[in-house]
Structures are given as structure tokens and as C-alpha cells.
Amino acid sequence: MKILTAEQLSEADKRTIERQNITSEELMERAATLVFNEIHNRLNGAPIPIKVFCGIGNNGGDGLVIARHLIQHGYHVTIYVVNYSDKRSDDFLANYEKLKSITNDWPQLIKGEDNFPEINTGDFVIDAMFGIGLNRPIEGWVAKLVGLINDSKAFTLAIDMPSGLFSDKVPGNDAAVIEADFTLSFQAPKLVFFLPETMDYVGDLQILDIGLDREFLAEIKAPIHLIEKVEAASLYKPRKTNSHKGDYGHVLIVGGSYGKIGSVLLTATAALKTGSGLCSLYIPECGYNIVQTGLPEAMVLTDKDSEQLTTYPEDFEADVVCFGMGAGTSQKTVGALEDLLNSVKEPVVIDADGLNILSNNKKLLDLLPKDSVLTPHPGELKRLIGEWQDDFDKLEKAKDFSKKYDVVLVIKGAHSFTIKGDEIYVNNSGNPGMATAGSGDVLSGVITSLLGQSYEPLSAAILGVYLHGRSGDFAASELGYESVLAGDIAQNIGKAVKDLFQSEMKDSERN
Numbered sequence: 001m002k003i004l005t006a007e008q009l010s011e012a013d014k015r016t017i018e019r020q021n022i023t024s025e026e027l028m029e030r031a032a033t034l035v036f037n038e039i040h041n042r043l044n045g046a047p048i049p050i051k052v053f054c055g056i057g058n059n060g061g062d063g064l065v066i067a068r069h070l071i072q073h074g075y076h077v078t079i080y081v082v083n084y085s086d087k088r089s090d091d092f093l094a095n096y097e098k099l100k101s102i103t104n105d106w107p108q109l110i111k112g113e114d115n116f117p118e119i120n121t122g123d124f125v126i127d128a129m130f131g132i133g134l135n136r137p138i139e140g141w142v143a144k145l146v147g148l149i150n151d152s153k154a155f156t157l158a159i160d161m162p163s164g165l166f167s168d169k170v171p172g173n174d175a176a177v178i179e180a181d182f183t184l185s186f187q188a189p190k191l192v193f194f195l196p197e198t199m200d201y202v203g204d205l206q207i208l209d210i211g212l213d214r215e216f217l218a219e220i221k222a223p224i225h226l227i228e229k230v231e232a233a234s235l236y237k238p239r240k241t242n243s244h245k246g247d248y249g250h251v252l253i254v255g256g257s258y259g260k261i262g263s264v265l266l267t268a269t270a271a272l273k274t275g276s277g278l279c280s281l282y283i284p285e286c287g288y289n290i291v292q293t294g295l296p297e298a299m300v301l302t303d304k305d306s307e308q309l310t311t312y313p314e315d316f317e318a319d320v321v322c323f324g325m326g327a328g329t330s331q332k333t334v335g336a337l338e339d340l341l342n343s344v345k346e347p348v349v350i351d352a353d354g355l356n357i358l359s360n361n362k363k364l365l366d367l368l369p370k371d372s373v374l375t376p377h378p379g380e381l382k383r384l385i386g387e388w389q390d391d392f393d394k395l396e397k398a399k400d401f402s403k404k405y406d407v408v409l410v411i412k413g414a415h416s417f418t419i420k421g422d423e424i425y426v427n428n429s430g431n432p433g434m435a436t437a438g439s440g441d442v443l444s445g446v447i448t449s450l451l452g453q454s455y456e457p458l459s460a461a462i463l464g465v466y467l468h469g470r471s472g473d474f475a476a477s478e479l480g481y482e483s484v485l486a487g488d489i490a491q492n493i494g495k496a497v498k499d500l501f502q503s504e505m506k507d508s509e510r511n
């Protein structure tokens with residue numbers, strides 16, 4: 001799904017109004033009625049106090065339409081107009097008028113702190129103050145009202161965006177932003193819903209298809225995509241009936257050191273579980289028995305050093321090589337990576353200590369084969385690309401890095417970001433149970449395996465990140481977040497692959 005900017009969405013609104021020959025008021029009615037339906041489906045007539053806070057632009061107009069439908073369906077609704085300005089939008093005014101015919105309870109005007117209502121924990125708050133039109137931070141008494149809503153701990157539903165969030169920048173440190181429990185957003189997700197610095201304001205997210213012009217949406221150039229099941233499934237390459245293990249790639253996992261042999265075991269398990277035909281490991285001698293016993297399906301070669309990697313087996317023929325997990329950063333291991341990069345011409349996967357070695361020896365970056373996949377977590381990324389001011393700046397620096405070295409970057413996080421040049425792919429599978437030791441080693445194994453199965457590097461990274469998250473979802477639905485171990489993620493890869501072609505998850509499997 002394309003992630004669009006506020007300008008692109010406003011343009012889509014305009015084109016829709018022209019091509020569908022409707023008024024903007026009709027479009028607002030359509031969008032806000034969809035929101036009402038979602039609320040009604042969930043509340044099912046429950047007599048809880050609903051407080052709708054409306055701004056005076058079109059986000060406020062949405063709030064008025066939602067409130068009108070709620071009142072007509074017998075809900076206990078109080079409407080507040082947050083009157084930060086007298087410049088009301090036309091569609092706001094039209095819907096303000098429409099309220100007259102259905103209720104005698106006129107909206108309460110808030111013009112300052114004296115008009116603040118009491119908000120109780122048990123209230124249901126609808127935040128329709130600001131949407132994509134916010135162009136400067138919320139200030140003064142409106143900021144205090146945002147604080148009051150947040151402090152109330154009432155369940156808060158944000159319409160289109162939590163008020164105070166911008167679509168194209170991170171709010172300042174002390175900025176007033178609604179901390180929504182749920183956000184219902186129109187037509188396309190906005191980037192800030194997925195960035196570490198802003199995602200917590202959004203709560204659970206649902207995108208409503210409000211029927212904006214299909215042709216325009218299909219044609220519009222968007223460099224940022226959200227990856228969900230449909231997008232992941234479109235990348236998948238089915239297996240041929242008439243095939244053998246040689247068709248699914250031979251991967252070589254290079255890593256491990258004394259006390260950290262488990263990491264390579266996890267990577268190799270994940271690679272085999274993702275479908276690699278053959279899997280070999282190149283590890284220090286101390287790991288030989290551990291790997292041979294722990295994973296009989298894998299083949300093992302050992303370095304002459306018993307505790308660390310010192311060389312790379314140059315004449316070994318593998319389809320793809322992965323380097324780094326548990327390897328340590330000793331000078332001898334730096335030499336091993338240098339040997340590897342001097343002998344391998346195909347894209348490699350570099351993770352963990354492999355990335356730390358690159359950060360400490362930046363000249364090695366020039367040796368990376370084109371389209372290699374690097375999978376840093378934020379700490380490793382910082383060492384690679386330097387400090388950033390905020391998440392938008394981070395993405396710019398990451399794009400520059402990807403272009404400079406011609407590599408695919410996978411920035412790991414709650415929503416992992418896969419970056420190649422100017423293209424960004426935001427992953428939407430996974431859960432907090434996956435924040436556990438070895439989870440990244442499993443991801444490297446999945447991506448390496450896909451590369452070995454002839455997936456293009458970018459596709460291998462995007463699909464690999466999605467499958468890894470989805471495997472974690474299956475593991476968590478069975479075990480609970482706290483009990484998910486990295487090995488459980490690897491054990492569920494098969495379910496994640498099968499699930500690509502199954503319709504929606506049952507509620508019992510959802511996290």
C-alpha cells in the first residue's frame with residue numbers, strides 16, 4: 001500500500017471530487033460515515049458518554065458528521081467546538097447547520113480554559129481537532145486541552161491523525177499531541193504512523209478506503225510503501241514440483257565465536273526453515289560439536305582458530321554468504337571479513353558484528369558487492385551512518401548511505417524499514433514479543449535463504465522482513481509475548497509462508 005503525503009492526499013481529494021462529480025461535502029459525508037460505522041460496530045449501542053472534540057477545519061467537519069450519526073443512533077453525545085479561530089471551513093459550516101435538524105443540544109464552544117469540560121476515564125473521546133491540515137504546533141489553551149484529554153486516560157479515537165502530529169515532520173519535544181488509543185485514517189497511511197518517534201501517538205491503526213479516485217491513486221508516484229500480506233505475497237516465488245535441493249540455493253553462514261555459537265545456529269536454522277536447499281556454516285573450531293549436534297541438516301567447516309574467525313574459505317562455492325552474527329570484532333576477524341569481501345562477487349548479507357566491523361573500518365564498505373543487504377538495529381545504524389536529528393533525518397541519511405555504497409539497508413525496529421536508494425518499504429508484521437535475543441540472527445537467516453533462492457536482493461529483504469515478523473506473530477499467538485524465543489520465530493517460518501495465501505487471520509491468532 002502506498003504511504004502518501006498530505007499534499008498527495010489533498011490532490012487525491014480534489015481529483016475525486018472532479019472525476020466522481022461529487023461535492024467536497026459529499027466526500028466528507030462518505031468518509032465520516034465510514035468512521036461512524038466502525039464506531040457503531042464496536043460500541044453496539046453502549047450507553048457510554050461520547051465527547052467529540054471538533055476543530056473548525058475539515059477534520060472538525062468530519063467530527064460533526066460522526067457526531068450527527070451517533071446522535072441519530074441514540075448514543076449519548078456531547079459535541080465541543082474547539083474554537084481556536086473563527087475561520088471555519090465551508091464543509092464544517094454546512095455540517096454545523098445540519099445538526100440543527102437532529103438535536104436541540106447545540107455544540108459547546110470552547111474558547112479558552114474557562115470552557116474546558118470535565119473528561120472522565122470512562123468517557124469515549126473522539127479527537128477531530130486537527131488532521132492533515134495542521135501546519136504549525138498546537139499552542140496556548142488548545143495545547144492545554146490536548147493535555148487534559150491525554151491526562152484523563154479516556155479511550156481516545158483520533159480521526160485521520162492524532163491532533164498535533166504532522167504528516168511530514170516530527171513534533172518538537174514538548175509539543176502537544178493527542179495520545180490516541182485508536183486512529184482511523186482515511187485512504188492511505190501516513191509515514192509518521194510508523195516512525196519510532198511518533199508511532200506511540202497513534203495507538204491501533206485502521207485505514208479506511210473512502211473511495212478516492214482509483215486511477216489517480218494507482219498512478220501517483222510514492223517512494224514509500226507499507227508492506228502487508230498482499231504486497232509480501234506478490235513477491236513470493238512458488239516451488240516447482242519437478243525440483244531438487246540444488247534449485248533452492250546453498251547458503252554459507254559465517255560467524256560465531258567462543259560463547260556465541262548459538263547465534264549462527266539460529267541463523268542456519270532460519271535459513272533451512274525458509275527453504276534453502278543446502279546450508280553450510282564456517283565457524284571457529286569450538287562450535288563444531290554444538291552445530292553438528294544442534295542442527296544435523298547443516299554442514300560445518302571450521303576456522304583453524306578455535307575461538308574466533310581469522311580467515312575465509314576462498315574456494316568454497318556457495319550461492320550466498322552471510323557474515324557477522326556472534327563473530328566479535330577482533331582484528332583477526334576484521335581480516336576474515338576483508339578476505340570474504342575480496343573473494344565474493346555476489347551480494348552478501350551483513351549483520352551484527354559484521355556491521356560493527358564495517359563501522360570501525362569504513363574502507364571495507366567500498367568492497368561490498370553491489371546490492372548487498374545490511375541489517376542494522378538503530379545502534380548499529382548510528383555507528384554506520386552517524387547521529388541523526390530525528391527520524392526524518394535518519395531516513396535521509398540512510399537513503400544517502402544506500403546510494404553511496406549501492407546496498408539495501410534494513411533498519412530493524414517495531415516497524416522495520418527496508419531502504420534502497422530513494423525507495424522505502426515499511427514492514428507491518430511483527431510484535432513486541434520479538435524484542436528478544438537472537439531475533440535478528442533469525443532475520444539474517446531468512447533473508448540469506450531467499451537470496452540463495454534467486455530472489456532479487458531488495459525482494460529478499462522486503463519479503464524476509466515480512467515473513468520474520470509474521471513468524472513472530474504466530475509464535476506470540478501460541479506462547480504470549482514474554483515467552484517468544486528467537487528459536488520459536490524460526491520454528492514458525494513455515495506457517496508464515498503458508499499464511500501468505502490464506503485469507504485474514506482468525507481473531508484468536510491476532511495480537
Ligand SMILES: NC(=O)C1=CN([C@@H]2O[C@H](COP(=O)(O)OP(=O)(O)OC[C@H]3O[C@@H](n4cnc5c(N)ncnc54)[C@H](O)[C@@H]3O)[C@@H](O)[C@H]2O)[C@@H](O)CC1
Pocket residue numbers: 010013024027028031032055056057058059060062084085089129130131132133134135136137138139159160161186
Ligand atoms: N475533501 C477533503 O479534503 C476531505 C478531508 N477530510 C478531512 O479534512 C482534514 C483536513 O482538513 P483541513 O485541511 O481543513 O485541515 P484541518 O482540519 O486538519 O486543520 C484545520 C485548519 O487549522 C489551521 N491550522 C493549522 N495548524 C494550526 C494550529 N497549530 N493552530 C491553529 N490553527 C491551525 C489550518 O489553516 C487548517 O486549515 C483531513 O485530515 C480529514 O480529516 C475528510 O473529510 C475526507 C475528505
Ligand SMILES: [K+]
Pocket residue numbers: 059127128129130131158159160161162163
Ligand atoms: K484528529
